[in-house]
Amino acid sequence: MPLIHTRVWLLLFFIFVGSATQDKTPDTHVTCVISEDCALPCAFQPSSHEVIRWFRGSVHEVLVHSFRSADSAEEEDGEDEEEDKEDEEGAEDGEEDDGEDEPGPQKRGHHYDGRTSLFPEMVALGNATLVLKGCGPKDRGRYRCHVRTMAGIHESNVLVKVEAPLRILHMELSRLSGFEEIKCTARHVYPAPHLTWETDPPASQLLRPITRKLADKQTGLYMVESRLRRSMNHPEITYICKVTSSYGAQSWTASLRERAEISGPEGRDISIPCHAPARLHNPLLSWTFTHGLDPASILTYDSQSQRSSVSSPWEGHVEMDANRVLLGDGSLRLLGPDHDQHTGVYTCVFSAPYRTHTEETEVTISPMGSFATPRKQLEQPTEMHSVKVSTPAEMNPGGETSPLTGPDTQRQTTDTPSGET
Template sequence: RVFVSAQQISNGNATLILRRSAPRTSDGRPVCAAAPIRGLFLEQSRLSGYEEIKCFVPDVFPAPRVTWATEPPTFEDLRPITRKHAKENGLFSVDSRLMKLKGRPDLIYICKMTTSYSRSTWTASLREREIAGTEGRDLTISCAAPTYLKNPSLYWTFSRGDNSTLILSYNSQSDRQVSAPSWDGHLELDIYKAKFGDGSLRLMDPRRSEHSGSYACEFSEKFSRHVERSQVTIKQRSVEQKPSYWWILGVVAAGLVLVLAGLLAFLKLKEHSASCTV
């Protein structure tokens, strides 16, 4: 906003004051007063022997406030490291990292970013796990929405390497479920439970070569997104051993020993009786 005082001009002072001026690029072009958040990105990394969660948002202005939480809540002190990097164009890239708590593998880590120009808070959360199953045996891949999500849509994707495929989606508004044709007969979602935030997926008759990989469950709303990644390994079913009949021989042998012992005892008792009669 431009402000010039008429009194100052009459006194020969033509100073121009710019209030709330927007940032400018290196060549002097102004940047919009607000560059809104368009989405948060969460990822897990393993560095120097420990695991950390990274929350990142690019090209925003002004820089948002970052807070962390867990679900369920923990009394341990969370100590994130947040960096706000100003670019030449006046926009910010915000990077916040949080070391995962040891001994709490099932915690959901929640990153929140709040801006000064909007009442909306962007929220992203993540949980990762590893699951092992056996070829041909049904396996349940768990996924549950955090309490801050009220009526989210659900998406399941499968990836191996750089290829990612949407295998199932569920719209809580229309109560409609859609699955990829190539996965028919292998996926089952309990729609009744999904309405209440339980998006667990039942993997039926899994194959080691086809169904081992990374499964991602995503609950999403307008300003919120929760992701659970499960690294699933389908192991080959071991060759079933033929039943052993040695135990039957053992039982028979033990029975014979008991019979012989009883017979000897009977003969001794009979011999003793005969000697007493004489």
């Protein structure tokens, strides 16, 4: 009887110890950026004889990576005896075996060949983090970290999302389809984002954009293009395109306003207005000129570095008050304009983190002696200064209320699509 009692006690002890050494932690969520390396965390109680395996999948698991420490080769238990013998040569050095020794039903994921690694020097400290190199859309899903040591077994799951964040949002006025359209385009993004349109002031009729989402067959990245027909009843309305990532981590806004045509005679200075609808943080400002198909750069100004650049053909022909750019005023003055050289479309673009604002103005310079009454009377001259590097004086926030106005005015990159999808 004492022997039976002893055996029962030992059995209960081993059951208790076995359940106590099974360590399971809550799921971890990780977002990986496409084409970049990504770390999938896994921490366990440091011990010895570590055997680490990473799997991917929920129903049919695929072996992603495996690792055996040097001292684990000395372990010879019944279940792993054959596995230890096969791995003895590589395990003596504590090397990662890339999962080729894995017995049982698990398949080896060749998609991960040469793309996975651990930090071998960190394993003894309880760190089994997996590094996944050059992430792509196919890498998303559930990963399981399984660690066996002398102290017991640890398991944890990592849920991986993969994204290619929006880097730039492009908005333009297009006339190629036979009528005027506002086009909003986002490229090289994953997953496909959500796009919406609105106007300022709000449109009286429902907006009906046409939106396309195309995935690249090789990379899986999306190009999203949305077109909205321009309203002829509201000549100076502002069109606003907003793009939100599928995971909700990013929101971009781009806006475009087509101003009324400005006309003037040769030789008389003209002021071309450009006003951002909300005060932006250290915006970049660029002016371009289009007479035909290809736009030509006039000038650029970085309000953060206070550096400016004027294209050589425009030197001496334009002025801009750099001190007012931070206030959202990037108006340009043409000095002694010429009919042949300066008649065309002028475009200004304010760029800040996650925001862009574009304004287009058609300017007609009449030959000397043939100037007619302009469609829009020339604005009263305002004091202008040549683009220069100077520290702006204290400026008060201003600007009209607009759907573009938001609490976050920090710098980021923007490119916007349209139409909610």
